[in-house]
Amino acid sequence: MNKVFGLLMVCLLSFNMAWAQEERIPAKGFAVDSKEGHFHPYDFTRHAVGDNDILIEILYAGICHSDLSSVWSEHGKSNYPMVPGHEIVGRVIATGKNVSKFKTGDYAGVGCMVNSCGECADCKADMEQSCQKGPVFTYGFHDPYHDNEITMGGYSNNIVVSEDFAITVPAGADIKRVAPLLCAGVTTWSPLHYSNVKKGDKVGVAGFGGLGHMAVQYAVRLGAEVTVFDITEEKRDDAARLGAARYVNVNNPEDLKGLDNSFDFIISTIPLPYEPFMYVKMLKKGGDLAIVGLPENSTLDITAMAFQAPNRRVYASFIGGIKETQEMLDFSIANNIYPEVEIIKADAAEIENAYKSVLDGKVKFRYVIDMSTIDKK
Ligand SMILES: [Zn+2]
Ligand SMILES: [Zn+2]
Structure with a gap:
């Protein structure tokens, strides 16, 4: 009887572990539902942390001018709800079993892309941004490598990304000012x-x-x-x-x-x-x-x-490949080159105000959202 019970426990336990690895990751962020551009707090989930993936707790997210264009559907109709943000920096809080570039506690950055085919001539030439099958952009795009779900960006508390599309942040970086470098x-x-x-x-x-x-x-x-x-x-x-x-x-x-x-x-x-x-x-x-x-x-x-x-x-010219992004970040930190930033709170009204200032050309020079201030409730 004990033997059977023990076996049952082992089965249940391994089932649980397998299930845990498949589990989607709950996330909180700010989304817009239409080109009117009204932000609101938004709960959603991200795909599970795969063997080559890292889970990043986002600390800072930059507001890029192209976020405004995407939110307002200026380059064609966008996918809504949309969580923008492709200038992301944070701390690694979980790693898949094959990850070698990062360990828990490291800082990591994510820019405009989160995936590409990895096999075409452009990908092989370190130009994932012009992947012939189409790169997967960080937000608002279908991700064919994850059941075609729509990607959600950095105005949120976390992100799951393949380590191949995450950038190592050199030691000693002024972390508040790193995010805009990624775009x-x-x-x-x-x-x-x-x-x-x-x-x-x-x-x-x-x-x-x-x-x-x-x-x-x-x-x-x-x-x-x-x-x-x-x-x-x-x-x-x-x-x-x-x-x-x-x-x-x-x-x-x-x-x-x-x-x-x-x-x-x-x-x-x-x-x-x-x-x-x-x-x-x-x-x-x-x-x-x-x-x-x-x-x-x-x-x-x-x-x-x-x-x-x-x-x-x-x-x-269009952004840059992952290898080039790493070279840029290493050079920038080594030479103390940073954007000039204004830090705002993770708050829907503050984000909308920031958008107005960007549109009016009043920002000097980049707004960065402090995602650690997000309402955790
Ligand atoms: Zn950008
Ligand atoms: Zn490709």
Whole structure:
């Protein structure tokens, strides 16, 4: 009898353990239900921690301009309810049995992607962001690797992600300011390296917001002479403080004089409709214009004249691969390069207020939500 009871216990116990590993993870966050963009507290679950996955307790989540576009369905209809957030940093609180990069207690970051096929030429070339089967973006996307569930982002208390898509946070990092590097950092870092920007180059940064202020810091650190372009007088001093040699208010015709044929590289982070030809003309022969900002409605009004500037390249750049994101983060922490952040509480009204400031261009330069302040009830 005892033997049978013992066997039953063993069976029950192993069944329990197997079940526990399959268990979905409860999560709390902030969601919007429509393009009206009203945030509310939202309880949901995440897929179980698989053998290659880590569970991260989110500490900070950045608010990226593209979150606004997604929330408001500006690039096509979004999936709702949506929990935005693709600038995530937190602490590892559980690991799957095959995980080797992280242990419990480590800091980890997550950026714009949480999965990709891993087998196509782009994935093999460390460019998961252009996976030919489509990368799985961190929120609002169907995840074919997890029953096609819709991904939920970082405005929440936790996330489950494959260790292959989690970034190691170097020791000594100022953890409050790390999250925006995972999108704004790598998005600007990547084209600066693709175009091989080096000491003495003349670099233009068009749009001086969350992305632009990172581009300025990286270009200055690489030894370039940096000119900032924006539409306000209010950021002139900030540009100088971050090391820019020159500030151009594009609404001021005087500022624009004498700039044609003078730049080796220009990065445009402008998130609003604008005319890129002005910047193409400013390139030297052989110069590059990298476009990383996504104007609303996804349209860029570019005149055919822009293609009559011989031997200048206009190219698209889109975030960066996981390997490149790790290189960017290691470089940033080692060189003390961080975004300038304003920390807000994990509260629906605060998030909506922050969105208004981002839209009005008032933020300097990135809002970061302190997710540890989320109402745990
Ligand atoms: Zn972003
Ligand atoms: Zn792929």
